[in-house]
Amino acid sequence: MCGIIGLHLRDPALHPVLGRLLDDMLGGVAERGPDSVGIAVYGDEERTxxxxxxxxxxxxxxxxxxxxxxxxxxxxxxxxxxxxxxxxxxxxxxxxxxxxxxxxxxxxxxxxxxxxDLVVYKGAGHPRDLARTYGLRDVTGWQGLAHTRMATESAINPEGCHPYSVGADQCLVHNGSFSNHATVRRELQRRGTAFDSENDSEVGARFVAACLAEGDDLEKALLRLGETFDGFYTLLVTTADGFAVVRDEIACKPAVIAEHPRWVAMASEFRALADLPGIDEARIFEPDPGRVYTWQR
Missing domain, CATH: 3.30.70 (Alpha-Beta Plaits)
Structure with missing residues (x-):
């Protein structure tokens, strides 16, 4: 079981409080993944x-x-x-x-x-403790995401944390499982792609990175992923100017999106979104199976 949160800020007035908003959101999914957490932030000029x-x-x-x-x-x-x-x-x-x-x-x-524009942190431990270690509440910027993990198929260590960031300013977080990842891995390796782990999520990240390198935009890259990968998944993918969410055609893994004039957010559970500014005015919905949702900076 995993927890995902992501926040894309449309209003520059909110950039100074990105970290505080992410930290509050993280508390809403901490129980879904008490073993480890990875965090990525975009636009913090103190850190980058x-x-x-x-x-x-x-x-x-x-x-x-x-x-x-x-x-x-x-x-x-x-x-x-x-x-x-x-x-x-x-x-x-x-x-x-x-x-x-x-x-x-x-x-x-x-x-x-x-x-x-990107800094990534990974570590094993409880999400609340690691958020303090990373100084999450002090983060500024325009976009961020986090992934909490309860390990089911691999060791509990920082190397197994999401996000997988395998291209410059690119991140992918995944809740689910790709059943044909070994086949896709072999095809990517045949084309010269190197891997750091046996994790199925890394295969997804490297596939998306390869699509983007070929000139695809985020929507096309994730549509190609849906045509290539078998399994079940909720994915959040971010780039230097984009934020995208997609679920597989069965959509058994949870996801909630909230869209507001000042921001766009997604999470595995609504309670992670409940304290965002103006949440009562936001459009809140569950993403449709197989549909790619994208937003640009």
Missing amino acids: PPGHAAVSVLRAPGDLAATVGGLLPGAPAVCAQAAGDTTVLTAPVAVDALVAAVSAAAPDALVVGSGT
Whole structure:
């Protein structure tokens, strides 16, 4: 069992309270996944300064920032901020350059997020405790999501947390199971895609990333996923300018969407949405089976 929340802010006046809103929403799904939580936030300029790339890393050695800085052209200053199991590195370079330098400097570390507008945190433990570790209530920005997990098929560790962020400024969270993920994985590997885990959700994330890299928009990418994957799922997918929700054709996994002129939100349970500002004025609905819902920044 898992819990999903996501919030896309349309009103810039709400950007300073993104973290507080997400933290309150997280409390509404904490019981669905008390084992671990992953969080992604977009647009926090303290955590990802303008003109900088950010890379989120698990199993980072203590001297990683200095080593990475020495590998980058011009040896720019690299900042490292640790929050529990996650270390976030930022530097005034391109995303691909920073990811490559991290991988070269620490081959045993795991990159779990990257972008120019995105920070990802992952850890095992109760969602409320980890939210404090990540400083969630202090987050600012325009978009965020979180995934709580009660492990059923894999170990309880930070590596197994969602979101899966396998493309720059891209995230996918998943409640459900893809039954043919091994077949899709083999096809992606045949095309040159590398994987970090055996998790079925990573296969979904890499499939969507491949579609986006081919030029698809979020709606088309998720429609292609529905045509390719078997199983049951609720997915929330975010990018540098998009927010999308889709359920499979049977729609056995829960999801509620609330749409307001100032924001769009989704959650596994309505109680996670109940305290959002203006919720009484929002359009609240359960997404239709198989239909892709998208919003753009």
